[in-house]
Amino acid sequence: FNNKLLNMPHSSFLTFMLLLIQLSVASGGKILVFPLDGSHWVNMKVIVEELHARGHEITVLRPSDSWYIKEKSPLYTSVTLPCRGGFEENFGVYLSRQLEIRLQIKPGSFWSNIWAHMQMRWVLLDQFFQFHKKVGDVITHMFENEDLMQSLEAAKYDLVLTDPGIGGGAMLARKLQLPLVFNVRWTIQGEAHFLIAPSPLSYIPFTATELTDKMTFPQRLKNVLSYFVGMFILSYMSEPAYKPIVNRFFGPDVDYSTFFLDADIWLMRNDFVFEFPRPTVPNVVYMGGFQCKPSKSLPADLEEFVQSSGDHGIVVMTLGTLVSNLPQDVSEEIAAAFAQLPQKVIWRYVGQKPNNLGNNTLLVKWLPQNNLLGHPKTRVFITHGGTNGVQEAIYHGVPVIGLPLFYDQPDNLSRVKVKGAAVIVDIAMLDRHIFKDALMTVIYNSTFGDNMRTLSKLHRDQPVKPLDQAVFWIEYVIRHKGARHLQTRAHKMSWFVYNSVDVFTALLAAVLLVTIILIAVVRFLWRKIFTGRKMKQQ
């Protein structure tokens, strides 16, 4: 308390305190956030901002080498967990290596690129393994720090909000016996639905297959095989990192995957305008596009550049925050294609300026993506296919040219492509002709724009806005101290019982037994009659 406050007349001070108490009772919850760094934090921050605006008190646990999560913020109090650091540099190294391999994968069958695919898997596996090991260290430090754990317990939070792309938040919630809410699209076991909802592999494409919900027999075969390979790889990279921690802090009999099934509510960064319709469960809340918002006006110079495009309109290109520069030859092909367009182009580009850059192309180090996508002059959005970018293109109804690189990008873009709102260009095959063709198609064939505007209309037509939906369910968990009544019992069953293997085995055994008895009786009677006849004949 500052002096002014202490010098207040007694009654005013009391009123002030009562008001404070009332406020904290009426609207304020205490929320402990264990986020995942990088682009995942960009999403989490949107929710943190909204929760802060509604009067909740937020504590964020961050690693000491955090990339995006600032120590000081007006939105939250942070607690820094020590870790070895170097994540950002490591990530950069992995990323360059992945891009290098990606450029070797030519279109065509899986088998013709098997070596590159295997290398890609290997790098990914190594990257994820290193990443989860680092996260594991952070979690171990957290649980070992008894003072910290005691203070977290004493703070009496209402819930833990976390991203299950890492296991720390879910473990912390169980340790502190707090309700658990996920901001999720991926758990460390893969796409979140596969952990929680029935996912028939006959029409639910597995992660990174680029398949749709309409599959031929070979595609369904591929999907089933991908599922088993994927599950094996995912367990290989997450189990060694988390199992020792779980054994140490929760006991040897606890399966680390059960922590994820504790969640009261899964706020899913997804919806069925973007995703194929599929089975779901009652504690999943869809909030796809929750970060989207109406565009604001552009800075004067950018607006002038946009307006100079006249009726031709503009092209917006960015490959996200991760891939800032492409190989020089690829960039030059892209620049050459752009130079042939009547449109103006705004290109987020950090590397060496392409030699053949057209007068119509503006290179920028950063661009106001949302305000450009919402601009009426924008004709097409060229993106690597990150979830945020694709969701924002849907929100603003701007058709897409996709240059997918890795992770979930090919899957994200194939979902928009199959709805007729995107053209995908293979970056390994990209030249000025292919790229210009793609541009001309999306800009001048109106069906792409029409389809994307239809998706936009559907996406915007919801009874509750996605972000309000998300905050409603977080506050719901605070109000009711959890939402366990929305969890299905499937989690608590072995696959054996869940699939009624025992029941069907028993029924089959009963049918067999009855059949055997029947056969025995028939044979017995047959022999009786037969022997009788034989005796008569003799």
Add this chain to the structure above:
Amino acid sequence: FNNKLLNMPHSSFLTFMLLLIQLSVASGGKILVFPLDGSHWVNMKVIVEELHARGHEITVLRPSDSWYIKEKSPLYTSVTLPCRGGFEENFGVYLSRQLEIRLQIKPGSFWSNIWAHMQMRWVLLDQFFQFHKKVGDVITHMFENEDLMQSLEAAKYDLVLTDPGIGGGAMLARKLQLPLVFNVRWTIQGEAHFLIAPSPLSYIPFTATELTDKMTFPQRLKNVLSYFVGMFILSYMSEPAYKPIVNRFFGPDVDYSTFFLDADIWLMRNDFVFEFPRPTVPNVVYMGGFQCKPSKSLPADLEEFVQSSGDHGIVVMTLGTLVSNLPQDVSEEIAAAFAQLPQKVIWRYVGQKPNNLGNNTLLVKWLPQNNLLGHPKTRVFITHGGTNGVQEAIYHGVPVIGLPLFYDQPDNLSRVKVKGAAVIVDIAMLDRHIFKDALMTVIYNSTFGDNMRTLSKLHRDQPVKPLDQAVFWIEYVIRHKGARHLQTRAHKMSWFVYNSVDVFTALLAAVLLVTIILIAVVRFLWRKIFTGRKMKQQ
């Protein structure tokens, strides 16, 4: 137009007409309703009222002998379909017979009551079969009436709203190529989820089993067997009634069950405060308790009676509109138990007045159920367990004593019982002592009331009110001319493909082939070595 309107100045008249046109364009859709009669219409009418209030134009198709659906209404235009009539009387006969059998079923195992259970099934089967045959006649008349069909087509409705407890609405929607919205809990194939969402029998109790989502091995066995028996019976009673119609008007290759899978949106009279959490699909919208509303004040004399109960409060009993009178001996046992209470009792009762009626008990021919349930003096609600009554008890937080008779009543009540908010009394075993015990337990053990109030809080805590939710999705279908993008592809697949039987067979065959080849190679090598040695030895 009345004279006043015709005498208006020209410009005013034009403005008025423009306003009318604008209004009808802005908010008015044209909705064709094919309802199911009886208690289902009570529900449908709530939605029709709301749609009417929001400016939609509604046409209701009703059978000429309709029980509840009036020909003239300010809410809708009706089209009457000819039918033989006599439904109400028939229904009464079936009902008495069912009640008679029900009173013979004593608590205990299924097997000790096997004869009564079989009789009950038989009566139910016969009743449903007769009912569907009658509905079938109505549908045939409708499709045969070319003038009617042409006028329905010419009217250019925006959608068909129907109850899939009968097949007419879904068939009509396909015939007229209109979007289809269900107001549903049951289709003619049973509980609606079983037709549309994955329903693992290991934790999803089948209809009329009174099981929960937590089952022992014998219970799971019972559930699986009940499912197969139930599906057989349901197909037996609906297929003969609908198959000939489908063959005649849609062609011989069309399966009648596919009509139900056409639905764009399933407005489900259910939610997960009442129902066990289970898998669902994106085009199911839960609107359980959509008919519930705050209570209004009681008529003066009833309010006076209620107030005269003092702190003891009141007991409200009704067995719904179908069962108006119980056997005299059962009524007298109930009356005797009531007479011993310090509470006042309001009992909806139509039969002969019990001899031993207490001074504290008021018999009424009709009671304002919602206003009584919402009254702060109400301590317990005695109900047969119809969906509406149970939902209203949840809404108002009033604990329940259930006297389930048949249909979905036992299941409805077992769901509230397992949540600790109801006591179920077997009507075949009911005497004054058992009934009084139940009353004392629910009135004086506060956990029942507490649990029901918790359910009430959860039920009322939704981002959108159930009825608004329902209307939103109906208008959504109007705005977007359907919602096919929310239908999963599961409907379009055979069970064979859906369950990946072909893929797993192929994989198994591949594994077998590899194994056989391996064995052959090993045997070949073994023989080579073995023969070689033998030769050496010789």
